[in-house]
Amino acid sequence: MKHNVLKIHPSDNVLVALTDLQRGESVEFENNTYVLTSDVQAKHKFTLQSLQPGDPIYMYGIIVGKALSPIALGEAITTQNVAHATSPYTGKRQSTPWQAPDVSKWKSRTFNGYHRADGKVGTANYWLVVPLVFCENRNVEILKQAFVEELGFAKPNPYTQVVREMKQRFMSGDTASLSSISWDTVATDERNRVFKNVDGIKFLTHQGGCGGTRQDSEALCALIAGYICNPNVAGATVLSLGCQNAQPAILRDKLAAISPGLDKPVIMLEQQKEGTESVLLQRAIQETFLGLVEANKATRKPAPLSQLTIGLECGGSDGFSGISANPALGHVSDILAGIGGKSVLSEFPELCGVEQELINRCTNDKSAEKFVQLMRAYASRAEAVGSGFDMNPSPGNIKDGLITDAIKSAGAAKKGGTSPIVDVLDYTEQVSRPGLSLLCTPGNDVESTTAMAGSGANVILFTTGLGTPTGNPITPVIKVSSNHRLAARMSDIIDVDTGFVVSGEKTIEEVGDDLMEFIIQVASGDVKPKAVQLNQDDFIPWKRGVSL
Incomplete structure (x- = not known):
């Protein structure tokens, strides 16, 4: 049998x-x-x-x-x-030949995006409000309360309505019916939006900017600069206290390094200069509102698919991820390489065991050596604190078949397809070359997706076998299921089901093509991924200690 x-x-x-x-x-x-x-x-x-x-x-x-x-x-x-066990790796030993897929049906395709002055094209149009230091988190939250509801960006909360109904029944003495409350969800009413061409105002908070190392503050400023320069962002309001390590001057330098002639409004306000909190917030509200007026003038126009920069991510992986979902992303990555687009593969702890294969795919010795140095430095830092890449698999990974980091990594690397690796980037460096780049980040889902958006990704593909709600504030995250069961059980977070590969109903190429079509719809604003619908705005900067 x-x-x-x-x-x-x-x-x-x-x-x-x-x-x-x-x-x-x-x-x-x-x-x-x-x-x-x-x-x-x-x-x-x-x-x-x-x-x-x-x-x-x-x-x-x-x-x-x-x-x-x-x-x-x-x-x-x-x-x-x-x-866990892997083979040793060295510098580049040989060149890996590549047979590009047939991309004839994609070469003339377009998506409708926001064309920026620097030549990049956004798949969304957001305004960003971000602090340079955690001391300003409260003011960011106050601004969020002031803007989101009044401008029609707030999503009705069905759980609030349930609590309100339960409160009313309790206060009226009706405790018997508390367990029979309806849980019907409420959709966002897009008609109430004041700025029709602005997809939202994203309010970021974090715990950095001061008290850590100077390197952490430098990296935070570089990350924030990457978010501001991301083509999905129209402009930004930046709040500074004034005395912190992450100074506005550092942010300005990082902005200039990414985009020397940056033509986006960037409002920088310093609380210690403005005086009272009230004065700071009044000015932030006035200038941000005027910035939104300008951002609303942008409209979507056709752009070639080569203007896509796609982040490749996996999280909550299972034993099918490396068979269905990840290879489907690899097919998309290879299509992009064939038409002059960009893709970026991150999560260095999840490239453990496939290093030599990736080294051999590098287009030059410099990139290959940079990858070796980054991997070894990362592994050494982990080992110095009694950890290691072998400790990367989570309990969920192990339960569903990924019992060693090398098994997990071998499947995770399939997201990068088979195309040549054109560049190797350290954390916060920008994706600039057509083709596949490697970006040094932790395997932690949110730290990795945060980094890819900061390095220029205007769409992120995220595979999962167990289910994870991870999203990003400025870059739409498309969630891809490795199996039918997950897609049915957690339909509220899954966008695309590649379980057809496991069941034998479709090939990797067929589900990859389906995914490419979905990407075009998302990039054009015709479809909102589930993470966007849920306002899943995860943002965690990486402090260069040890994070697997």
């Missing part, structure tokens, strides 16, 4: 279970019969040969672990019998 199993690479010595398998069952694969010696849950793997302690585990054609104890043929690999 044939079972639904998959061998990812010809040299692998494990099979992936696509359905739950039971101990004692016979699995036929490539003219061989394997009798399972343990239960194997869907998304997990079992061995194709007997293994002794120290023997390597191969998946995706690379070493992803080693046996800790004897493992019988047909036995599931687990955290008890397998440990």
